[in-house]
Amino acid sequence: MQNRPDLAVGRVRHQLKFRLAQVKRVQPLTPHLVRVTLSGDDLHDFESASFDDHIKVFFPQPGADKPAMPSAGPNGPVFADDQPRPIARDFTPRRYNREAGELDIEFALHEAGPAATWAAQAQVGQYLGIGGPRGSFTIPTGFDWHLLIGDETALPAIARRLEELPPGTRVATLIEVEDPSARIDFATQTDLYAEWRYRSESDFPGGALLLALREMYLPTGEGYVWAAGEATIMRAVRQHLCTERGVDKTRIRAASYWKRGVEAVHESIDD
Ligand SMILES: Cc1cc2nc3c(=O)[nH]c(=O)nc-3n(C[C@H](O)[C@H](O)[C@H](O)COP(=O)(O)OP(=O)(O)OC[C@H]3O[C@@H](n4cnc5c(N)ncnc54)[C@H](O)[C@@H]3O)c2cc1C
The missing domain is CATH 3.40.50.80 (Nucleotide-binding domain of ferredoxin-NADP reductase (FNR) module)
Known part of the structure; x- marks a missing residue:
């Protein structure tokens, strides 16, 4: 293996932000994978430097229309003491289109779990929360x-x-x-x-x-x-x-x- 500086992996830090976004489109890609396109003003400065990135996706509690979101503190997310922790899972920012203000996430459908269950019923107009990406590993x-x-x-x-x-x-x-x-x-x-x-x-x-x-x-x-x-x-x-x-x-x-x-x-x- 040669020591080539141009082949060194890198790390990029991003300011932690939490964003609320609304479902604009839902597109089944296969029986096992659904693409959800999110939009909203909060996405205007979204950044994702690597295909390896992940965002935390926050789902509404049963019966609520919007997810309870943490705020960004100096040491990471800060959750409200008087509320249950929001349900969140990791997903890849599949595509971000700055001009259109759109972010695509693709959900694998499987038998159990709040994220897969939400994705199977996803509908235009519903809300999700997005946290991060906090950092990127660049290859x-x-x-x-x-x-x-x-x-x-x-x-x-x-x-x-x-x-x-x-x-x-x-x-x-x-x-x-x-x-x-x-x-x-x-x-x-x-x-x-x-x-x-x-x-x-x-x-x-x-x-x-x-x-x-x-x-x-x-x-x-x-x-x-x-x-x-x-x-x-x-x-x-x-x-x-x-x-x-x-x-x-x-x-x-x-x-x-x-x-x-x-x-x-x-x-x-x-x-
Ligand atoms: C960095 C990162 C990026 C990711 N990107 C994506 C992405 O873009 N798209 C995507 O679909 N997933 C992605 N995932 C995986 C996703 O976060 C997990 O599959 C997550 O567990 C799904 O949450 P859930 O609420 O559906 O299930 P959970 O509540 O987490 O789990 C419930 C049960 O389902 C099982 N389970 C979880 N995932 C699967 C699965 N895929 N197939 C079968 N059983 C499963 C668990 O073992 C558990 O028994 C990513 C994960 C990471 C860490």
């Missing part, structure tokens, strides 16, 4: 190759990355989804090799993805791997790449976007 685009790995929850970030990478960039994606109906088309000018795997192909979730990863050709040269999805599966992905394929730990970013049986999980996966 240079100039690597010789990029590998993007994930499941339904990583699709928004992967789709955004594929739109943002320069034309001709060498990219492979390895994505495990429920079944072929969960596939989406990517708008990209990259030189893309896309591999889709389905949970039904294996006896256990992640099995098809891990098998495909084992068989995947990794090019020579300077590469970067980004992976996000279910905690146990992403840990196995990182372990395989670092211990069996010789990927340097500084050239992989792996994150738990959710954890089977546990609510609201977000962890970077390190040793």
Whole structure:
């Protein structure tokens, strides 16, 4: 691995802000993924520097039309003492259009959980709260190759990355989804090799993805791997790449976007 300054990852801090926004459009992309477009005056100075960013999405309490929002204190969010903590989950800012004042979020639909339940019934005019992003982890685009790995929850970030990478960039994606109906088309000018795997192909979730990863050709040269999805599966992905394929730990970013049986999980996966 060469020490190329142009390939150094970066971190950007943003001022913490909480915003109220209203649903402008709801567009099912697949039976498993719905795009919600938000708009509102609060979004005029929204910023998102990386496809890896996340925002906290605040949902209204049952019976309320607007979410109870924290305020931004010097050390982070400040919640009202006399009210229950608002329900919030992490999501990727999929696309921000400053001119139109619109922010897209794409929700994976699954069986349980306030975010998925809200997304399944989302309607124009409803309110959501948005916190952040507080910071961005930026990954240079100039690597010789990029590998993007994930499941339904990583699709928004992967789709955004594929739109943002320069034309001709060498990219492979390895994505495990429920079944072929969960596939989406990517708008990209990259030189893309896309591999889709389905949970039904294996006896256990992640099995098809891990098998495909084992068989995947990794090019020579300077590469970067980004992976996000279910905690146990992403840990196995990182372990395989670092211990069996010789990927340097500084050239992989792996994150738990959710954890089977546990609510609201977000962890970077390190040793
Ligand atoms: C940085 C970051 C960015 C993310 N970006 C996105 C995004 O753009 N789009 C997106 O859809 N998700 C995204 N996620 C994942 C999302 O935050 C979680 O899936 C979250 O748990 C959903 O909240 P919930 O209220 O639906 O379920 P929770 O109340 O958190 O969980 C309820 C139950 O559902 C299970 N569960 C949670 N998610 C899933 C799932 N996807 N499939 C099956 N079971 C699940 C949990 O294990 C738990 O048992 C992101 C997560 C992080 C950390």
